Amino acid sequence: MKSVATATARIAMAALLALSAAATTAFAQTERMTGLKLSGDQPIQIESDRFEVDENQSLATFTGNVSVVQGETVMKAGRMKVFYKSDGGSATTGSADIDRLEVEDGIYVKSETQVATGDRGTFDMDSEVLVLSGNEVVLSEGDNVITGCKLTVQMSNGQARLDSCGGSGAGGRVKMLLTPESRNR
Template sequence: MRRFLAGLALVLVHAAPAVAQETAIQFGGLAQDTSLPVEVASDALDVNQGDGTAVFTGNVLVTQGEMKLSSQRLRVIYGDGSDGAGRISELRASGGVTLVNGAEAAESREAVYNIDAGEVVMTGDVILTQGQNALSSNRLVIDLNNGTGTMDGRVRTVFQPGAD
């Protein structure tokens, strides 16, 4: 009986990633006050007044409160109209994106941070670590206002026994 249960557990563990196509995640550490100032540092900056964008390249580091986002390239899009002039509306990061807040970290190829919506969408080989636990997928959507998120596109997980 014990061998049967062990075998069944093994089959279920290996079948779980194949079944999981979308997973809801609680991001206690990734809740963020999106009204805080956004600071950007990089090796170079190119500003285009015509289309209202700025492109930071090389060792880009974005900081907002406790949250940090790093990448090799960051395109900053400013708000339209008189009420949004000079106000950042969206950040588009590419080239090895890492998002860290507290003990939680996520990595991906690209990320889009919609500041008005308080939402970060990470795409391409996404890996999320929460303590000793790790999850991977093709896409991760994080709601920074309430600290929740959704992973979809071939979700796989590794949970460490006894970990939070």
């Protein structure tokens, strides 16, 4: 089980870093994401109320008060599912390749000064596409805030898109609040 936890922790951290990078993208006007690498020099700690592995489904699931921590970066959610590719390897021994990660039931990600929240998120390993969605997706850095309902980030080239919640009225638009003092940071 320990090797499964290690492999799962690495993918969870990749998704965690992806989510926090999404917040960075929202506020960095001159910087561009060029991909993310895990910080191999810091341990990753995952805690949850329950951990299950289903080899037949190539699935590992953390349920209840899921917390993933590496250094100053923290992710919290109600559930985290790790889907493994079924073409060889074993989820139990940690030798299987990760296909995708799904996080749901209230996502909170904090990395240094950025915070991202949403109802659910996915990270596809092959396409390197992160999607964070919900009734309200919020990305913040200090007093700067951007909200919408679906954030899609292509990690390989740094392109990001935040979609509105649809419908009419003020609730159907992407909203951004930028404070003048944030330029001096």
